[in-house]
Amino acid sequence: MTAASANWARLNLIYPPSRSDVSEVERISTGIKELDDALEGGIPKGSWVVATGEPGVGKSILAMHFAYAGLKAGDPVVYVTTEQEYRDVVVQARQLGMDFGRYPTYSLGWRKEPEELPQIVVVDIFGLLKVARQLTEKSKEESSDKVKRYAALSVDTLIEAIGEAYKVLEVVEEGRGAPVRHVRLVIDSMSAFWVDKPVMARKYSYQLKIATHRDNVTALLTSQYAPTTGQAYGFGLEHIADGVIHMWMDDVESAREVRRHLIIKKMRMTNHSRKAFDVEIEPGRGLVLRQ
Numbered sequence: 165m166t167a168a169s170a171n172w173a174r175l176n177l178i179y180p181p182s183r184s185d186v187s188e189v190e191r192i193s194t195g196i197k198e199l200d201d202a203l204e205g206g207i208p209k210g211s212w213v214v215a216t217g218e219p220g221v222g223k224s225i226l227a228m229h230f231a232y233a234g235l236k237a238g239d240p241v242v243y244v245t246t247e248q249e250y251r252d253v254v255v256q257a258r259q260l261g262m263d264f265g266r267y268p269t270y271s272l273g274w275r276k277e278p279e280e281l282p283q284i285v286v287v288d289i290f291g292l293l294k295v296a297r298q299l300t301e302k303s304k305e306e307s308s309d310k311v312k313r314y315a316a317l318s319v320d321t322l323i324e325a326i327g328e329a330y331k332v333l334e335v336v337e338e339g340r341g342a343p344v345r346h347v348r349l350v351i352d353s354m355s356a357f358w359v360d361k362p363v364m365a366r367k368y369s370y371q372l373k374i375a376t377h378r379d380n381v382t383a384l385l386t387s388q389y390a391p392t393t394g395q396a397y398g399f400g401l402e403h404i405a406d407g408v409i410h411m412w413m414d415d416v417e418s419a420r421e422v423r424r425h426l427i428i429k430k431m432r433m434t435n436h437s438r439k440a441f442d443v444e445i446e447p448g449r450g451l452v453l454r455q
């Protein structure tokens with residue numbers, strides 16, 4: 165830290181942000197009104213937010229709401245889906261009242277070039293495989309005796325794929341990696357990238373955050389929890405995230421029904437609600453939150 169930045173940090177400690185500073189934070193809608201209200205209007209622009217929870221709590225649906233709100237607002241969207249095929253995302257979203265099919269879409273896995281400027285670029289397992297192959301080829305060209313082989317589900321491949329998606333969306337300028345306009349990034353789920361090596365979660369999370377955390381990128385990443393232990397599959401993401409939205413369900417054996425809940429555990433620059441919501445997933449509406 166330089167002397168100037170140390171002074172600046174100290175000043176910020178002495179003078180907590182005033183009300184006007186709070187209102188200066190630009191907020192990005194989550195796509196769910198009740199959640200936005202609990203977040204003083206939405207997620208601070210440029211944040212890296214993680215949705216955590218066990219299977220079936222609604223993390224992927226939350227990701228759909230966030231992406232769909234972006235499409236409606238005119239934001240370009242990068243949608244990484246490792247859990248399910250994008251066409252299944254589209255089908256489920258439609259059941260829940262979100263019509264992704266209305267927006268020009270391009271998938272990185274497709275052979276053909278985009279015919280029109282897409283508003284959403286999908287990075288699924290096929291897209292990741294293609295990018296991994298390209299990276300391996302590039303490594304072969306650079307040095308035939310020390311070839312680096314890239315896996316589809318590796319953070320290096322993911323970072324490259326997100327960069328490719330920005331190019332397709334035409335949000336980056338030649339020679340620069342940071343988008344010049346606001347982009348929404350969804351990664352559903354991050355757990356897939358360290359499923360076979362959970363001890364690496366923190367290192368990979370840092371690597372990804374350094375590569376993707378930009379003022380113009382608001383990101384929602386999902387992370388799975390083991391239902392048996394209540395532990396995240398690999399630690400790290402929650403510690404370095406700017407916000408954590410945690411979802412869970414009551415023990416189904418004693419409740420004898422699925423009762424879901426959501427709580428905002430942290431959100432930087434936000435005086436957020438500290439109370440849990442009850443969550444319903446309703447056809448035509450998606451996640452419905454009540455406090």
Ligand SMILES: Nc1ncnc2c1ncn2[C@@H]1O[C@H](COP(=O)(O)OP(=O)(O)OP(=O)(O)O)[C@@H](O)[C@H]1O
Nearest residue numbers: 218219220221222223224225259260388445446447
């Ligand atoms: N059309 C629908 N109508 C009502 N409820 C639905 C509908 N589609 C999905 N659901 C509910 O949403 C649940 C799945 O939510 P979601 O896929 O967001 O969970 P998740 O937290 O992402 O789980 P995982 O960790 O397994 O990916 C289903 O189990 C079902 O209960």
Ligand SMILES: [Mg+2]
Nearest residue numbers: 223224247352
């Ligand atoms: Mg999911």
